[in-house]
Amino acid sequence: MGTSETVNIQTFPAAPFRAEPAADRPSREAAEAAVRTLIRWAGDDPDREGLRDTPARVVRAFEEFFSGYDEDPVALLARSFEETEGYDEMVVLRDIRLESHCEHHMVPIIGRAHVAYLPAGRVVGISKLARVVEAYAKRLQIQEKLTAQIANTIQDVLQPKGVAVVIEAAHQCMTTRGVHKHGVSMVTSRMLGAFRDDPSTRREFLAMIGGQRWQVEG
Ligand SMILES: Nc1nc2c(ncn2[C@@H]2O[C@H](COP(=O)(O)OP(=O)(O)OP(=O)(O)O)[C@@H](O)[C@H]2O)c(=O)[nH]1
Numbered sequence: 001m002g003t004s005e006t007v008n009i010q011t012f013p014a015a016p017f018r019a020e021p022a023a024d025r026p027s028r029e030a031a032e033a034a035v036r037t038l039i040r041w042a043g044d045d046p047d048r049e050g051l052r053d054t055p056a057r058v059v060r061a062f063e064e065f066f067s068g069y070d071e072d073p074v075a076l077l078a079r080s081f082e083e084t085e086g087y088d089e090m091v092v093l094r095d096i097r098l099e100s101h102c103e104h105h106m107v108p109i110i111g112r113a114h115v116a117y118l119p120a121g122r123v124v125g126i127s128k129l130a131r132v133v134e135a136y137a138k139r140l141q142i143q144e145k146l147t148a149q150i151a152n153t154i155q156d157v158l159q160p161k162g163v164a165v166v167i168e169a170a171h172q173c174m175t176t177r178g179v180h181k182h183g184v185s186m187v188t189s190r191m192l193g194a195f196r197d198d199p200s201t202r203r204e205f206l207a208m209i210g211g212q213r214w215q216v217e218g
């Protein structure tokens with residue numbers, strides 16, 4: 001891994017959990033026409049054989065890339081389980097593959113997320129944590145906001161004793177264009193509750209994700 005940078009963001013307010021679709025959301029046809037315009041602007045002919053179906057393909061790809069706008073992260077965490085035999089140790093889901101898009105250039109952000117929480121009587125189905133990551137990642141993002149939204153949502157809905165989220169990702173807007181710096185990853189973290197207040201809890205989490213290289217202050 002190249003240079004890494006740890007950024008602690010504590011100032012983002014809790015999400016609007018669900019982005020409201022714009023009332024004037026354009027039609028599929030309008031979106032396809034916009035892709036045609038971009039192809040022409042790039043200097044190619046959208047009517048040549050190889051490009052004829054491209055606007056429709058791009059719009060279908062966008063439906064996947066930005067499917068998170070139609071997800072409700074709060075609803076994903078709605079079902080929790082209380083029969084845990086008093087389990088009150090850390091739950092960690094590590095190395096969650098992360099695919100997002102930078103809101104400045106609309107190019108991929110690829111990396112991994114680690115999510116942990118300290119249960120207070122209730123646990124969630126573990127896949128739901130990965131689904132919350134996905135619901136926010138499949139939107140136009142900056143990494144700091146993505147990190148904060150995931151942590152804030154888990155904290156607000158599940159109300160555990162603490163939540164930790166670490167994301168390590170490469171931004172293609174820095175590798176394939178602009179400054180052209182390869183091998184650079186950005187590391188962001190959001191620590192809430194016990195993970196923020198108790199250094200030993202935080203250390204245990206960082207050890208669990210193999211995070212000696214992510215020594216967070218404190
Ligand atoms: N903090 C933060 N910055 C990001 C993220 N994704 C992309 N950026 C940066 O957003 C900035 C946008 O800067 P601008 O100067 O408006 O855009 P630009 O002229 O395309 O900048 P360059 O990328 O330097 O060519 C760039 O520095 C990007 O590297 C992110 O997740 N978090």
Ligand SMILES: [Zn+2]
Binds near residue numbers: 102106107174
């Ligand atoms: Zn970018």
